[in-house]
Amino acid sequence: MSQVFDRLVFYLEAHYRRKHKSMDFDNLLHQANCVLELCRAQGIKIVSVDDSEYPENLRNVRGCPELLFMKGCLTPGDRIAVAIVGTRNPTIVGQAVAAEIAADLAAAGVTIVSGLAYGIDACAHSAALNARGRTIACLGHGVDQVYPKANWALYREIAETGALLSEYLPGTGPRPWHFPERNRLISGLSLGVVVVEAGLKSGALITADWALKHGRPVMCVPGSVKSAASQGTNRLIQEGAYLVTCAEDVLSFLRKDNEYVPQPETGRSVQCVSLEESLVLNSLARYESVEDICDNLNEIPVYRTMSLLSALEVKGYVKSLAGGKYVLTPAGQKLIT
CATH class of the missing domain: 3.40.50.450 (Rossmann fold)
Known part of the structure; x- marks a missing residue:
C-alpha cells in the first residue's frame, strides 16, 4: 500500500501542476488519503505499475500509466x-x-x-x-x-x-x-x-x-x-x-x-452461422439472383435478406456478382454439405 500511496501523491502533484495549481506537501498527503478513502468506499482498487496485478501487456509499453483505478478484477x-x-x-x-x-x-x-x-x-x-x-x-x-x-x-x-x-x-x-x-x-x-x-x-x-x-x-x-x-x-x-x-x-x-x-x-466453432444465415446459404445452393433468393425466403423480409447476404459476404461465405447475383464461396459450400 505504501508504494500505491507514494505514487498517488506524485500523481496528484502532477495532476494539480497540469491545472496550474500549487499545493504544499501536507495538502497533497491529505488529498491522497481522501482519494484512498473514496476508493475504499466505492469498491475501487488502485493498481500500481509495481503491483503484480498490473496488466503485463500494458506494463510492457512505453509511457504506461503508473496508476490504474479499477472496478472488478484482472486475471x-x-x-x-x-x-x-x-x-x-x-x-x-x-x-x-x-x-x-x-x-x-x-x-x-x-x-x-x-x-x-x-x-x-x-x-x-x-x-x-x-x-x-x-x-x-x-x-x-x-x-x-x-x-x-x-x-x-x-x-x-x-x-x-x-x-x-x-x-x-x-x-x-x-x-x-x-x-x-x-x-x-x-x-x-x-x-x-x-x-x-x-x-x-x-x-x-x-x-x-x-x-x-x-x-x-x-x-x-x-x-x-x-x-x-x-x-x-x-x-x-x-x-x-x-x-x-x-x-x-x-x-x-x-x-x-x-x-x-x-x-x-x-472454443465453439468459429464457422457457426445463425439460423437465418443458414437459410440464405441453403437458398444460394439453388438460386443466384437476389430476386429468386428473396422469393424463396418469403418468410424473411427483403431488407433482412439483403442484410444477411452482406454479412455472409463479409464473412467470406458468399460472393456478389454483376447483375445482382450471389454465389457460394468454397467456405460457404462447406457449411451446407
Whole structure:
C-alpha cells in the first residue's frame, strides 16, 4: 500500500501542476488519503505499475500509466486479450460481425478489450459477456462514472465479471481529450487490435495508431467501398493492416508472434452461422439472383435478406456478382454439405 500511496501523491502533484495549481506537501498527503478513502468506499482498487496485478501487456509499453483505478478484477488469463473497436454508428452488418468475432474469441478464452462507447464497443462487450467470457472496458473518465448513461447495465455487468479500468481520478467526468488517451490503454492491454467499421475521422483509427506505436498488429474487417462507415477500415487495409473476417483469422495472425494464443478449436466453432444465415446459404445452393433468393425466403423480409447476404459476404461465405447475383464461396459450400 505504501508504494500505491507514494505514487498517488506524485500523481496528484502532477495532476494539480497540469491545472496550474500549487499545493504544499501536507495538502497533497491529505488529498491522497481522501482519494484512498473514496476508493475504499466505492469498491475501487488502485493498481500500481509495481503491483503484480498490473496488466503485463500494458506494463510492457512505453509511457504506461503508473496508476490504474479499477472496478472488478484482472486475471493472469487477461494477458491473452484482443481489442475490438469501431464506429459509434455501425451498420447492422457491422454490429453482427463485431458480435460474432467477439463471441468466438471469448469462447476460445480470449479477453475482449474495448472502450464501452456506443456502437461497436458495446457490441463487443455484450457478445463477450453473452459467451460467458471475460471483457475489459477502458474508460475516458473516472471509473465511478458511467458514460454514456445508456450503457449503465453493461457497465455494471462488466464490473461484476470482468474489469473497468481508468487512469483518471474517481469523480473525473468525460472530456474530449480523455478518449484519445484512453485508446492507448485499449491498445496497450491487447495483443492486437481489430477495427470493425470506422469512418475516416473515427476515434478507432487513433487506437490503430497506438497499436502501431506499441508494435501490435492492426486487423480490419473490410466493408463496402460505398459505405462511409468502412472508409477508415478499408484505408487501413490499403496501408497494410491485416484483413480479417472471423475469429479464426484473428487467432491465426496473433499466433504468429504469440505461441500461447489458443487454437480456435478450444472454443465453439468459429464457422457457426445463425439460423437465418443458414437459410440464405441453403437458398444460394439453388438460386443466384437476389430476386429468386428473396422469393424463396418469403418468410424473411427483403431488407433482412439483403442484410444477411452482406454479412455472409463479409464473412467470406458468399460472393456478389454483376447483375445482382450471389454465389457460394468454397467456405460457404462447406457449411451446407
